[in-house]
Amino acid sequence: MNVAGLIRKLDEIGVPKRYYSINGDLLPDTCILNQVYGKWEYFYFDEKGNKEDYRMFDNESDACKYMLSMLENEIKYS
Numbered sequence: 781m782n783v784a785g786l787i788r789k790l791d792e793i794g795v796p797k798r799y800y801s802i803n804g805d806l807l808p809d810t811c812i813l814n815q816v817y818g819k820w821e822y823f824y825f826d827e828k829g830n831k832e833d834y835r836m837f838d839n840e841s842d843a844c845k846y847m848l849s850m851l852e853n854e855i856k857y858s
Contacts, residue, residue, distance in 0.1 A: 783813075786844040795851045802847075811854075813847050815840070822847055 781789075783802055790800065800811045808827045813820065820843030823831040833850075837843035 781841050781844040781848070783840065783844060786813075786848055789848055790851060793852065793855060795855055799851060799854065800847070811847060811850060813843060822850075824850075 787802065798807070798810070800813070801807055802813045803815055806812060806825055808825060808829070810825050811822070812825050813822050820837040820840055821835065822837065822843055823834040826832055835843075835846060837846065
């Protein structure tokens with residue numbers, strides 16, 4: 781899976797765009813996915829500016845799959 785596929789899947793399952801940011805702004809109360817020097821980082825950026833559940837991935841596919849699973853759970857339980 782790549783970023784384009786992740787975005788399509790998130791749209792399909794109805795995840796609001798305000799729930800996430802991919803290689804974009806650090807918005808509070810948002811799941812963040814960024815490419816950093818050839819690696820990928822995922823974290824939840826809380827309303828106080830803290831990085832929660834920080835993960836680093838060696839490849840885009842694993843990072844996208846992880847973010848998808850986190851946001852699927854968010855939608856399922858909200």
